[in-house]
Amino acid sequence: MSGVWAVFYREMLILRSRLGRQLANYAISPLLYIIAFGWGMGRGVSMEGIDYLAYMLPGLMALSSMSRSFSISSEINIARFYWHTFEEFQTAPVAPWSIVLGEVFGGVVRGFLAAGVVGCLALLNGVVLRFGPGLFIGVFLNTFMFASAAVLAAMVVRSHADQSNLTGFVITPMTFLCGTFFSLDKLPGWAAAAIETLPLTHASHFIRASALNQPLPWLSLGVMALYGVAFFCLAVWQVRKASI
């Protein structure tokens, strides 16, 4: 476990040194979405019988925690190819899984901070979300699977340009499509079925149900867990492949 804590320690030192800027940065996108979709387009609108702002905020929490946990990907990429600091991990006597787990925990912490920022914005907008164990588990699984996907992507992608393509083709579409801002019931059946296969959709379902005190969709929990394990195993395989 020494490798896990060492990698996590490094991530936390860097996060601490940038914490103020990071938190401000974490607040900007959600705030823009709240202004545009919540105050602007969504005023007076309800979705599935819920005030739109209250409907949207848990989706925003899923979205924001996803994007922040996934953002470690570009940092690992820079550490590998620009600063070469990732070599310090690769030449240390630690197993690949411990490097991945340390990085993933770093991504999970960032994701939780982003979720916390959205929670604070919700409170400021008079929306009280239920911060129970369900929400904690939902955010944890969401951040775990996307932080694992981030490590996988960082080990596969060979340049910053490819990194940006990945975000453009995979992350950005998920941002808008996966039930974060609207109910999938509004979509044609085939489109809804396709989007149901994406991991963020299940994070949105589970986090929304937890935050709004609705019955929990256990299937979504299972899907997130499966995605998380799959991404984690693939990331370990890629880290092992990247060195001996």
Place this chain on the structure above:
Amino acid sequence: MSNAAIEIHDLIKVYGKTRALDGLNLEIDRGEIFGFLGPNGAGKTTTCRVLTTLTKPTSGTARVSGFDVVRQAVQAKSGMGVVAQHTNIDGELSVYANLKLHGMLHNMLDGLREKRIGELLVFVGLADRQKEPARQLSGGLKRRLMIARALLHNPRVLFLDEPTVGLDAQTRRRIWDLIRRSHQAGVTIMLTTHYIEEAEALCHRVGIIDNGKLIALDSPANLLASTGSHVVEEVNGKGRSWFFDSRERATQHAAEIEDTVIIRRANLEDVFIRLTGRKVRP
């Protein structure tokens, strides 16, 4: 038990159509400072990367401290320190945090780790700068920090890949001093370099590599003896050179040449030129 700290057998590494290592065989004894000399692209860094587990060989075997670097990578890594050719210090962390992170990665106990950090900060002359972000250090100081980091966990073998490249003469001599003192502490050192004077100044034995193959292996003195101790070199004209066993014989030959010549002591660059017809530094 073998006295070899590093054993390389029939090592081949192919990148696409390029054979970076072409059947390399080499043994480096415990307690030795071994220099790996060759021009850019000869295969020095690839050898270093294979030995430090950063690159998988295409075929052949390599062992460090008795451990196979492919099949027993974790055990091999626990006994080696690595100073890469490029600066890979974590600039966002402080000098101290860079060392602490390394100690944690090597599972050092807290007390021992703090003791070694204190010793090594003094050893490399960075004790008064330990709280500074590492990015604020000069190139030479970053290099010293990399050496301190590589020595922190008391490695048996230290890999130094072009440790003084790009550094000024004074800093280079300071790094040489650190290398000698590390060796005195019992560490086996493998040094890759294309600085002739570095290999001559530090190494007990030198291996000369070209196109992925070891083309000479001996002590600097023996390699020089095989070439001749003195060189007569044309300054103008065809730039030809002649090798002699003594200064007297070189002087006699120089007197017979019409063109302007210089007489100088031979160095490992001359050995390389005689073996390959090319210079180490083009």
